[in-house]
Amino acid sequence: MLAETQAHTSHAGYCPCCRHRTTFTIHGPWLRDEYLCDRCQSIPRQRHLIRILDTLFPRWRWSSMHESSPSLPILAKQCWRYSYSHYLPDVTPGSTKDGIRCESIEALTFADNSLDFFVTQDVLEHVFHPDRALREIHRVLKPGGAHIFTAPKHEALAVTRCRATIADDGSIDYLLPEEYHGNPVGDGKALVTWDYGSDFERLASEWVGATVDTFHTVDRTQGIDAAFNEVFVIVKR
Ligand SMILES: [Zn+2]
Numbered sequence: 688m689l690a691e692t693q694a695h696t697s698h699a700g701y702c703p704c705c706r707h708r709t710t711f712t713i714h715g716p717w718l719r720d721e722y723l724c725d726r727c728q729s730i731p732r733q734r735h736l737i738r739i740l741d742t743l744f745p746r747w748r749w750s751s752m753h754e755s756s757p758s759l760p761i762l763a764k765q766c767w768r769y770s771y772s773h774y775l776p777d778v779t780p781g782s783t784k785d786g787i788r789c790e791s792i793e794a795l796t797f798a799d800n801s802l803d804f805f806v807t808q809d810v811l812e813h814v815f816h817p818d819r820a821l822r823e824i825h826r827v828l829k830p831g832g833a834h835i836f837t838a839p840k841h842e843a844l845a846v847t848r849c850r851a852t853i854a855d856d857g858s859i860d861y862l863l864p865e866e867y868h869g870n871p872v873g874d875g876k877a878l879v880t881w882d883y884g885s886d887f888e889r890l891a892s893e894w895v896g897a898t899v900d901t902f903h904t905v906d907r908t909q910g911i912d913a914a915f916n917e918v919f920v921i922v923k924r
Contacts (some may be wrong), residue, residue: 706765
């Protein structure tokens, strides 16, 4: 039996990210970031997200997909019609800089009903207006399309709380001590703006006016096991 906190243990399995037999290695007690595929370095939430795509939408690899703020090119390698963007503060949304497209998910430049899939992995806890972001993503999806996403949901927190707000002049008001996660662009730091609680799906459903489905999976044969490892799906009807 592999203990949750047993570091530097390895086991064989199949990785949904690199689609190979592989070895998974636990490098430390925080499985969410430290339970890696030796071949592609993917983490549990990335493997879980692809498993959910494979299960619910078997033809996703041949569909149009846009990802906001990817950290690893896992989906890019698998999806033939993949595009991505980052939020770059000094770049006009919809234009590119050094080959990278800039988009704000609170005000996307895509046309209505234009994409089959939109993916955000640990992005929504860093936006100031998640209600706007979820509605914008829903707007650009085709009917039948889906937003597939991860975001830390704190089960012990009954009510979702805002950690920081932004004023019209861009100044930030910190309601709670500043907390940062890694950011693939910019200075490498992304401010946490919201702590999502057990009411998250109800809020998201109200914001978008659609059903939010939550997937919990524990399957170490595919390296899927960690805290905060839910994958959420909102299909546009
Ligand atoms: Zn892998």
